[in-house]
Amino acid sequence: MPGTQAHHPDHFDLIVVGAGIVGLAHAYTAAQRGLKVCVVERDAACIGASIRNFGFITITGQAPGDTWRRAMHSRDVWQRIAPYAGIDIVHRNxxxxxxxxxxxxxxxxxxxxxxxxxxxxxxxxxxxxxxxxxxxxxxxxxxxxxxELRVESRTAIGLLARWLAEAHGVTFRFGEAVLEVETPRVRTSRGTLHAERVAVCTNTDLHGLFADRIAAHELxxxxxxxxxxxxxxxxxxxxxxxxxxxxxxxxxxxxxxxxxxxxxxxxxxxxxxxxxxxxxxxxxxxxxxxxxxxxxxxxxxxxxxxxxxxxxxxxxxxxxxxxxxxxxxxxxxxxxxxxSKTTPCVIDAPDDATRVVIVTSGSGASTGFGIAHDVFEKW
Incomplete structure (x- = not known):
């Protein structure tokens, strides 16, 4: 049940590993469902692919089927939350x-x-x-x-994280590396956390957590x-x-x-x-x-x-x-x-309580919220 860990500061319904856009999309989707969420990020701030792109939420030309559908869903989420998070939609079309x-x-x-x-x-x-x-x-x-719409990715990711913390009670632990995930236990460089579910969204870190399972996807x-x-x-x-x-x-x-x-x-x-x-x-x-x-x-x-x-x-x-x-x-x-040469997104389940989610097409900003929605619909 959501909120069952409310009185334990180191216990959560969901721990997200990684504070890029895919991780934040999972944190948002979980918070919308009433879950107590913690995001753990090894760097002091998000400095990876999520801030180094166009901030261009691309719809037209996406692969037909799931990718296009996820992009449309993500566009709608960006459009809905941007005013509340203080994120400017710089231009459209x-x-x-x-x-x-x-x-x-x-x-x-x-x-x-x-x-x-x-x-x-x-x-x-x-x-x-x-x-x-x-x-x-x-x-x-x-x-x-x-x-299409466009946000300034350099600032939008930080503003989104701040809004998730202030408006949705998401806990952020920056500058803390996750060393091991054995759900419900998550061991970090600063201690041990617990969660009923864990979403690993570590982007380019292909040789760390669940490296053997990631390797099977030939990324x-x-x-x-x-x-x-x-x-x-x-x-x-x-x-x-x-x-x-x-x-x-x-x-x-x-x-x-x-x-x-x-x-x-x-x-x-x-x-x-x-x-x-x-x-x-x-x-x-x-x-x-x-x-x-x-x-x-x-x-x-x-x-x-x-x-x-x-x-x-x-x-x-x-x-x-x-x-x-x-x-x-x-x-x-x-x-x-x-x-990846074969899939725009990897969604892997090491066990019933853990998901590894990696966008493999450079479309995290465009599809991340749609992917997170699909993960929770089937989880």
């Missing part, structure tokens, strides 16, 4: 420009799927009138989606490069922006038969970008700066060193997609997340 006829064909095919509902396929002239920040002089068409790590760019004063995006390269990466587009011709053309014209896993995403922060990326390099221990060649490719796509007069880079960083 997605504008995806197709510059090649083959890209236009993919967008037409996407519009015929159930996921195209409420989206619009605009001709270039119409889109240019509505979104003057885009450079559409050579574009064939633009997909407009009303579904690797993906390293990406990101930039913050200062445009000219007054420059305003109409929403999040993407282009052709995304259509061969996001499964909602890339698995359509029409994507094969686009992929073949891009292989001829943008081989270097494909080699580095580059596809352009641009979002805007409240201060007017643009968060721009990204690239994808895979390995068991990706190096933390950014490549200038990759940054220059990303910036070339930025300049060709937007009507920018200035594009000064003010920050550069890398991020790392777990990756």
């Amino acid at each position: 997605l504008w995806l420009a197709a510059y090649r006829p083959e890209a236009h064909d993919v967008l037409e095919a996407f519009m015929r799927t159930p996921m195209g509902e409420a989206c619009e396929l605009l001709d270039a002239a119409d889109a240019q009138a509505k979104a003057p920040a885009l450079n559409l002089s050579d574009a064939c068409s633009v997909l407009y989606s009303p579904h 690797t790590l993906c390293c990406l490069q990101m930039l913050r760019v200062k445009p000219e004063a007054g420059f305003q995006l109409p929403g999040s922006v993407m282009m052709d390269l995304s259509l061969v990466r996001y499964e909602g587009y890339s698995t359509l038969p029409e994507a094969a011709a686009l992929r073949a053309r891009l292989q001829q014209e943008e081989a270097a970008s494909l080699e580095h896993g580059i596809h352009l995403i641009v979002v805007q922060s409240a201060d007017g700066s643009l968060v721009v990326g990204d690239s994808h390099h895979y390995g068991d221990a990706p190096e933390p060193f950014a490549m200038e060649e990759v940054d220059q490719l990303i910036l070339r796509h930025l300049r060709s997609t937007l009507n920018l007069e200035a594009a000064r880079v003010t920050e550069r960083w890398t991020g790392v997340y777990p990756s």
Whole structure:
């Protein structure tokens, strides 16, 4: 029963290991169900993939089925809780420009799927009138989606944690490593905690808790490069922006038969970008700066060193997609997340009272609340 451990300071209904967005989504979902929750995080604050991304809650183009459904659920949760947690929704919508006829064909095919509902396929002239920040002089068409929203991930994660503590009574223990989980006992670097259930959401830590079970899923790590760019004063995006390269990466587009011709053309014209896993995403922060990326390099221990060649490719796509007069880079960083060739999310059950949850597609912000909802529905 929820609340059975209310009078024991070190006893909880649920312990969550990891304070990234997936861990916080589980803490929120449990608190909504009346459970007494503790989140244990080895770092003094969340500094991993959850704060190093776009803060872009991506719906359109997600893989059909569970991933798309989870993204829609997560978007609704973000929209509902953001005002209470003090999280600004910086902008909404997605504008995806197709510059090649083959890209236009993919967008037409996407519009015929159930996921195209409420989206619009605009001709270039119409889109240019509505979104003057885009450079559409050579574009064939633009997909407009009303579904997306964007938060500033750098601050949103901390604000979400604070709100969970203040409004929902979630206990946070930062700077405390979990050494062993044998539910109901959780041994940490500072002592022993107890909980009826434990959710392990440790992101890139593939060789720690439940390493043997994680290894069975054959995960690797993906390293990406990101930039913050200062445009000219007054420059305003109409929403999040993407282009052709995304259509061969996001499964909602890339698995359509029409994507094969686009992929073949891009292989001829943008081989270097494909080699580095580059596809352009641009979002805007409240201060007017643009968060721009990204690239994808895979390995068991990706190096933390950014490549200038990759940054220059990303910036070339930025300049060709937007009507920018200035594009000064003010920050550069890398991020790392777990990756799988077969599944966007691992939900593993070492026993009836324990779950290991790892998002393996870089979509934690977009799908985390939906995943947590599914975990508790079946737990």
